[in-house]
Amino acid sequence: MELLVTYDIESVSPEGAARLRRVAKICEGHGYRVQKSVFEITCTTPDRLRLEAALAQAIKPGTDSVRIYPLDGGTLRAARHLGRAVDPPHDAPLIL
Template sequence: MEYLLTYDVDTTTPAGQRRLRRVAKICEGYGIRVQKSVFEVTCTAAQLPTLKQKLIDAIDHTVDDIRLYRLTQGTLQTVERLGQAKLAPHHGDHIL
């Protein structure tokens, strides 16, 4: 399964800054960072509920926003990149 995951975490407080680091760390375990708050994620159907629950547990639901856009299989390999963006190696081995 392929997803585009974006987040906006309120960092106006020290607690918000900690949440931001927590959310980023969770995302790094499931995907590849392609922009500061954007990850391209490949996971199995079994992994998705765990990813979602970790994110739910990490955020403040009154001020933070996470969005998961499910993509058609293979979409991440067809991304049109402009500027210095590089194709992320989604289907190779990842070191976590």
């Protein structure tokens, strides 16, 4: 399954900055950062459930927002990039 994960974390306070780092670290463990707060992720259903649970625990629901878009298979490979872009190797193993 392919996912596009975006987030907007309140980071003005020190606690918010810590949450922002935690959310980024969680996403880095599952996929590739393609923009500052945008990740492309290829995963299984159990991996998606673990990702969502970890993100739900990391954020403050009253001020933070995480959006997870499920994509059709092959969408990430078909993405078109303009400007300075990252072309992550979605089919290769993710090494942490």
